[in-house]
Each structure stands twice: as structure tokens, then as C-alpha cells.
Amino acid sequence: MTRCLIAHNCTVLMACRNPYEANGAIKNFCDSQQLLHFYKTNLASLNSVKNTSDELLKLDRKIDIVLLNAGVFGLPWTLTEDGLETTFQVNYLSQYYLLLNIEKMLAPDARVVFVSSESHRNIKWSLDNVLAPTVDLLSLPKDQYTSIRAYNVSKLCSILAMHYLGYRWLNTNKQVFCAHPGSFVKTKLCRNWWVYEFLYTAMKPFSKSIAQAASTPLYCAISSEVKGLSAVYFKDCQRYEESDLAQDFQLAFRVQDLTYELLRYRAASKAEILSECEEQNKGPVGEALVSS
Numbered sequence: 287m288t289r290c291l292i293a294h295n296c297t298v299l300m301a302c303r304n305p306y307e308a309n310g311a312i313k314n315f316c317d318s319q320q321l322l323h324f325y326k327t328n329l330a331s332l333n334s335v336k337n338t339s340d341e342l343l344k345l346d347r348k349i350d351i352v353l354l355n356a357g358v359f360g361l362p363w364t365l366t367e368d369g370l371e372t373t374f375q376v377n378y379l380s381q382y383y384l385l386l387n388i389e390k391m392l393a394p395d396a397r398v399v400f401v402s403s404e405s406h407r408n409i410k411w412s413l414d415n416v417l418a419p420t421v422d423l424l425s426l427p428k429d430q431y432t433s434i435r436a437y438n439v440s441k442l443c444s445i446l447a448m449h450y451l452g453y454r455w456l457n458t459n460k461q462v463f464c465a466h467p468g469s470f471v472k473t474k475l476c477r478n479w480w481v482y483e484f485l486y487t488a489m490k491p492f493s494k495s496i497a498q499a500a501s502t503p504l505y506c507a508i509s510s511e512v513k514g515l516s517a518v519y520f521k522d523c524q525r526y527e528e529s530d531l532a533q534d535f536q537l538a539f540r541v542q543d544l545t546y547e548l549l550r551y552r553a554a555s556k557a558e559i560l561s562e563c564e565e566q567n568k569g570p571v572g573e574a575l576v577s578s
């Protein structure tokens with residue numbers, strides 16, 4: 287995705303945790319380092335996300351595209367320094383927090399793309415849970431944890447967040463999408479357990495290449511064909527209907543309340559989040575932010 291955006295003369299701001307990989311991308315993807323900037327960000331730490339947001343906010347620029355792409359899968363149960371289950375925080379909460387923090391930098395017609403997954407369909411909640419979701423439903427405690435469940439919950443949360451933002455930005459030109467990149471794409475996602483590594487390797491001849499997998503998120507981010515659309519889920523560069531649960535508008539609001547509750551007690555910039563996220567600033571256009 288970064289390579290494509292660079293090829294189209296975007297300035298890309300990469301929020302990632304690994305300086306070695308980031309510098310490799312800078313060397314490989316562009317001649318001029320002016321186009322690609324790296325912000326060291328560990329999504330397992332809200333404090334680190336806050337530091338990145340503060341650095342970004344110092345730029346006198348507008349952001350046209352936000353790609354929320356980072357993800358983990360197959361981890362054993364661990365808590366982050368913020369006391370939340372790691373997959374939930376890395377795949378959803380921290381990236382959403384980053385977006386809220388930099389919302390005032392978004393261009394009036396900015397596009398935000400959550401990289402989600404078809405596996406969100408595997409989450410089935412009881413009516414009680416849908417009517418009154420709890421923190422434990424999102425940030426799974428150890429006795430309810432499986433890595434697949436945590437992953438699927440995080441991807442469901444992304445789609446619900448998309449619907450919430452789509453509603454909040456209804457009277458603006460901002461657009462928000464979710465994109466499924468492909469299934470069993472052989473990336474580093476499967477690195478945490480040899481069984482997944484084996485499965486993804488076995489599926490490689492039948493699944494998308496990494497470049498192909500980048501196409502749907504990029505389509506959402508830059509295609510003129512999606513102008514005027516928002517809060518839509520895409521797969522194979524086509525509109526797809528997400529699961530019934532992911533379409534539940536009231537659930538989207540309830541999960542949003544929980545998200546704010548989690549951030550309110552943990553995030554250093556809580557006051558800013560709650561008071562400033564609706565603000566719109568004006569300025570020059572031309573940047574993309576990729577969390578990867």
C-alpha cells in the first residue's frame with residue numbers, strides 16, 4: 287500500500303513499531319526521503335500512540351487518507367501495559383485512538399480505511415450481549431480467550447466503528463470504509479504459531495499475493511468509483527454486505543460508548559479526544575497515514 291501511494295506522489299507517514307522495517311521501506315520505495323516519514327509507534331501502548339499523535343499534530347498539514355492496517359493474530363493471551371487484551375488493543379482500540387487524536391488534521395474530503403476481515407462473521411453474540419456489551423466481551427479475559435475469537439472481535443469492532451463514524455460524518459465529505467484484503471494471504475500475520483504458518487503456506491497457491499491483497503484497501507482509499515459512498519464494507523474491490531451483527535447500528539453506538547469508556551480511564555489525551563474530535567481545521571492537502 288505504501289509503495290502504491292508513493293508511486294502516486296503521496297507523502298506517506300508510516301506509524302509502525304519496527305525502525306528496521308520502516309527504514310527498509312524508506313530505502314526500497316522511494317528515491318526522495320521527503321515522501322516517506324516514519325513515526326515509531328507501538329500499538330500495544332496508548333502512551334506511544336499519544337506520542338505519535340502529538341508529533342503528527344505538530345505538522346501543519348492535512349491528511350487525505352488514513353489506512354488503519356496494522357494487525358496481530360494467533361497470540362497467546364497477554365495484557366498490554368494499559369491492562370487490555372493485546373489483540374483487541376492493537377487491532378482496534380489503539381488505531382481508533384490514533385484516528386480520534388488526529389481527526390482535526392483530516393482533510394474535509396479525507397478517506398479512512400479500516401483493514402478488517404471476513405472472519406468478523408464468526409462472532410455470534412447472544413441478545414443480552416448485543417443489548418448490553420461489556421468490556422470483557424471486547425477485551426477477552428484469559429478464561430474466555432482464544433486467539434481466533436480475539437481477532438474476530440477486533441475486526442467486528444472495526445466495522446462497528448466504521449458505521450459509527452459514517453453516522454458522525456454524515457453531513458461532511460469525509461468517507462470511511464472497511465476492506466477485507468483477502469484470506470490466507472501469506473504475510474507475517476501467521477508468524478505466531480507454526481500451525482498457522484503451515485496453513486498459510488499450504489494455502490499460498492490459492493490465495494492472493496501481498497500486492498493483490500493491497501488492492502481492496504487501496505481501492506477504498508483512492509478510487510474515484512467510491513466517491514459519495516461511506517460506511518461501506520468492501521471485498522475484492524466490490525461492495526459486500528457485512529454480517530448482521532456488524533450492521534447493527536445500535537450495537538455500533540454501544541461499542542462506541544465502551545470504547546470511550548476504555549479510553550477515558552487510560553488515555554493521557556482523554557479530554558482532547560472527547561472535546562476536539564468534532565473540530566475541523568483547514569490547511570494544505572497531501573498526506574496519507576498508514577499504520578502497518
Ligand SMILES: NC(=O)c1ccc[n+]([C@@H]2O[C@H](COP(=O)([O-])OP(=O)(O)OC[C@H]3O[C@@H](n4cnc5c(N)ncnc54)[C@H](OP(=O)(O)O)[C@@H]3O)[C@@H](O)[C@H]2O)c1
Pocket residue numbers: 301302303304307327328329330354355356357358376401402403404466467468469470471472473474475476578
Ligand atoms: N493476511 C491475511 O490473510 C489477512 C486476512 C484478513 C485481514 N488481514 C488484515 O490485514 C492487515 C495487515 O496484516 P498482514 O496480513 O499484512 O500482516 P503482517 O504482515 O503481520 O502485518 C501486520 C503489521 O502490523 C504491525 N503490528 C503488529 N503489532 C503492532 C504493534 N503493537 N504496534 C505497531 N505495529 C504493529 C506489524 O509490525 P511488525 O512488523 O513490527 O510486527 C506489521 O507491520 C491486518 O489488519 C490483518 O488483520 C490479513
